[in-house]
Amino acid sequence: MKTLKTITIVAIMLWVSVSAPVHAGEKDGAKGINFYSGTWSEALELAKKENKLIFLDISASWCGPCKMLKNNTFPNEAVGTFYNANFINIALDGEKGEGATLARKYGLTAYPTLIFIDGNGKLVAKTTGYHNAGQFLELGQKVIANK
Structure with missing residues (x-):
């Protein structure tokens, strides 16, 4: 009985020590893309003010490739460093609210759609999938180079 208690305590301590750094990184947003939480009109104003383009990720909750972007690409530290420095980043559901409105406006044909827009709302670049x-960093670099 005492051995079972010891094993349980060790297992809990191990789980806490392994999971704590992961949760700390998620909590402080130190890595990956920081997505803006304001309205679309506020994002346009901010883009003008900071002289940045907007990166708009339009996705859907059921979309597999969208989940892969969210889980694999967007949390990448190099991606976050580049996109946070060069873009106002926004992620919206293309089937709800402002996301649905913008999906129609910018001619969404598939999920995910990755759109780059200037502070006046003009389409600069768009791709899907x-x-x-590495591919995502290259995409952002090309958009900035052709700005």
Whole structure:
């Protein structure tokens, strides 16, 4: 009985020590893309003010490639560093609210759709589908170079 108690305590301590750094990183947002939580009109104003383009991720809750972007690409530290420095980043559900309105406005044909827009709402670039971290960084760099 005492051995079972000891094993349980050790297992709990191990789980806490392994999971704590992961949760700390998620909590402080130290890695990956920081997505803006304001309205679309506020994002446009902020983009003008900071002289940045907007990166808009339009996804759907049921979309597999969207989940892969969210879980694999967007949390990447290099991706976050580049996109946070160069874009106002927004993620919206293309089937709800402002996301649905913008999906119609920018001619969404598939999920995920990755759109780059200037502060006046003008489309700069658009692509669809999953991109790994390297491909996504290259995409952002090309958009900035052609700005």
